[in-house]
Amino acid sequence: MVLLSPSSGALKKLLNICESYAVANGLRYNAQKSEFMMFKPDKIRYTDAPEFVLTGVKLHRVDKFKYLGHWVTADQKDNADIERKSRALSVRCNMLARRFAKCTEQVKITLFKAYCQSFYTCSLWVNYTQKAYSDLRVQYNNAYRALLRLPRYCSASAMFAESRTAGFAAIMRARCASMMQRTRDSRNTLLCAVVDRWDSPVLKRWIGLHALT
Structure with a gap:
């Protein structure tokens, strides 16, 4: 569970509500x-942080966490998060290249689509x-070359087009467009308000991915 708050005082109130609910419902x-984390505005860096307590235990402050x-x-x-994706992609591709080296090209392409996209x-x-x-992006292209044993410097766009496989840019556009559509179709007014704002970072990236240069 994640609690989001605009101030330290409000977060303490949320923690108190959680503790009261846990006591009333036999939870712990x-x-x-x-853990707790403080987001840092561009021109402000907090050196000290208030103390937050849950069930009598002081919470540890972190700079990042996985949710x-x-x-x-x-x-x-x-x-x-991008670097984590790159490392995971490298591990998966190396595994596929070792275990399925003798498979046909079509089998390798199917495996690539299932595990690397x-x-x-x-x-x-x-x-x-x-x-x-x-x-x-380079790791994605190299993973495909390694799996299909293609020359290291062959054209990325050509190799994906020949096998009718989505390239890196196409995947990014599709994933972002899908999220935009699902968010806009949501009945949650907060989600719709965030994604439809003209200064929304998500909308800005979506426009950037689809803009013609």
């Missing part, structure tokens, strides 16, 4: 596994460096 929170498979960081950047939570990436994003 594990404070040893609970539902996605890394959330205090500086609100997505580099850590998920990019879970990539539609949430809105604040990252071009180096981190480019490294992931």
